[in-house]
Amino acid sequence: MPPRRSHKKSRAGCRRCKSRKIKCDEIHPRCGNCVKHGVACDFQHPEILAEQQSAASAGSPSTPASSIDFRSPIARPDVPAFASPAPLYRPPPTPSLSSTTPAGHRLLELKLMHHYTALTCKTFTFTAPVTEDIWKITVPNLAFAGSQHLADAILAVAALHLRSLTPNDKELIRASHAYMAASLAEYSATLTRGIDNSNAETLFLTAALIAFQSTATRVFMKDELSLGGGAGSQPGEPIKDRNKAAGCYVIPFSWFHSFQGVKAITAASWQYLRASPVVTQVINSQAVLQLDFTSGPETFFGHLLDSLEDELAAMKAPQNGSDIPPARPSSASSQQQNRHDIGNEELIAATRQAYQHAVAVLNWAHKIPHKGAPLAFPATVSRRYIELLEERRPRALAILACFFALLKSMDSVWWLQGMARREVLGVVSLFNSDFFGPDAYREWWPHLEWAMRIALYEHEGAARGEPIPVDVWGADWFAEERALDGQQGNDNYFRHIEMFSQIMSPDNSVPPVPQ
Incomplete structure (x- = not known):
């Protein structure tokens, strides 16, 4: 009987082949199995590895790779929508931008920021043209300087404005809600840490954008007349x-809040x-x-x-349901009545x-x-x-x-x-x-x-x-x-x-x- 051919086990296969428990031929930029099945391969797109790992950690370990959604994080409920998943894979020494942020997400954010600076910022003021430059130039610069809640609020309002032009765009609907949810979370966390000279300005501007968003969202709600109750x-x-x-x-109390x-x-x-x-x-x-x-x-x-x-x-009328004065109260009840009055x-x-x-x-x-x-x-x-x-x-x-x-x-x-x-x-x-x-x-x-x-x-x-x-x-x-x-x-x-x-x-x- 001829000796068994030696087998060298490799751990360098692509993630998709590993999840399917099949041998990967390790061909770059796409392995043969991924080419055969017409799917993306993490050899060619390293960010896919992070997507898969993030989705796997959020769901069942046995989730098949073919069921993972590779859309932009904006469009996915299982992945944080405002930053790409933590990169579990370290890219080559000269990575491209796409190795850390999905392309669809980047393009959407570019689209939203462009719309904000070109159009949305002009709709916040009724009186003084000088404030248009503040909303157009100064506010984005403050966001870029490190204010995440302000940056997310800008993108949320821009998404809502774009949605007013294309009401049935589901990506914009998701984006407007998701970015505002992220802005509120960071805004709340910042308030909890305390207001000081370093954050008061951006907190004020974020609060103003939250008010705009809260007001504008009402435009897109369906008629709230209901049949019950x-x-x-x-x-x-x-x-x-x-x-x-x-x-x-339903009274829009969110306006007042x-x-x-x-x-x-x-x-x-x-x-x-x-x-x-x-x-x-x-x-x-x-x-x-x-x-x-x-x-x-x-x-x-x-x-x-x-x-x-x-x-x-x-x-001021008596609350006992009768016009007859109550019996003479005791001293304790008299004091209680005085406090009530x-x-x-x-x-x-x-x-x-x-x-x-x-x-x-x-x-x-x-x-x-x-x-x-x-x-x-x-x-x-x-x-x-x-x-x-x-x-x-x-x-x-x-x-x-x-x-x-x-x-x-x-x-x-x-x-x-x-x-x-x-x-x-x-x-x-x-x-x-x-x-x-x-x-x-x-x-x-x-x-x-x-x-x-x-x-x-x-x-x-x-x-x-x-x-x-x-x-x-x-x-x-x-x-x-x-x-x-x-x-x-x-x-x-x-x-x-x-x-x-x-x-x-x-x-x-x-x-x-x-x-």
Whole structure:
């Protein structure tokens, strides 16, 4: 019997052959088995090895190589979308860029950054051309200097903008969500580590981009009117249950959370931001709030405060379901009742102030909507007003409808397009639902009529930047702008924030991450 031929075991075969447990002929640049089956070989594309190892570590060790997805990480749920998998394979001494980052991923990021600098950055400002250069040049440079949360936020917003041009592009849908998720994660981690002079500027800019993204995402959501739940909901049910059950329309609280986040990050880091020329220019480019707290028919939205005192008086009514005074309380219960009364008085005062302030912002924004003034509403309303929205108070909802109607003035902006019509109709639908009872629509219609008229108005000159006619809108935008400029003098947003920050403790003002 002839001696057995010696066999020299080799460990240099390609990864695919190893996973299939077949002998690799080790031919470069592609082994014979990979050529035969028409698949990629890690001899020719070293990055495939990293892809396979990453996918294998995330899934079952027995996953066949033929089932691994080699698309860009952006398009894959099992691989981190914002950096290529850790290179388990060390490339030759002179590697190409493709050995560390998949080509499709690189091209997408180049496409997104180009779109951002060419187009998206121009859609963030309504007033000062100088801020366009900040968003176009300065902000990307700050991201390139090492701010990952800012870089991811830039790419997320650019992907969303491109998606507005091609709504059915699934890669852009995945990219916009994935990049923003990565930005929020890093943003949250940075806040946890603390705000200081080195990160305050980029945190502020990222917060602003998060607010843009949160607002724009609403444009792409399908109509949220649903068939379930309305009949069984009652005003006495928990807020969480009522918001689901009342039936129809879901209030975009993410708007308020994200814009309030910008305000909070500004207050928390103002000691650093006040010395930043970048942030100063962005802030001072905004129209200055000039609020008049006069109530009544002499102001455009004064009617939204009609019968406010009656509503507040109802909050003082006995909670025992009876008009009969309770029995004489003991000393301990009397003290408890006093504390309750004081707390109730504070709540009533906060409610009054919340409504008055919200209406004052509406009156101001109504005069100069073309300057982006309506966007100050979600950023400046009080926490108590947001609570009133969560409780679905009719007055708070009527105010909300008027705010959304103001956005009609910016209908040509991609991230606000169609917003007025959609949201006003949604809010008004709540008054037609079973949640408020049969008389709510008739009672509140006089306060909703203007919002509905504006939301449904077809404005042929909107694309050309023409104002809505005075007889429809109720104010001459440019005449009001000149009048407000004359009253403003040397006042600017910088001074407003300076005063606001003095009454807030930076140590206790770290903003929450938007939901």
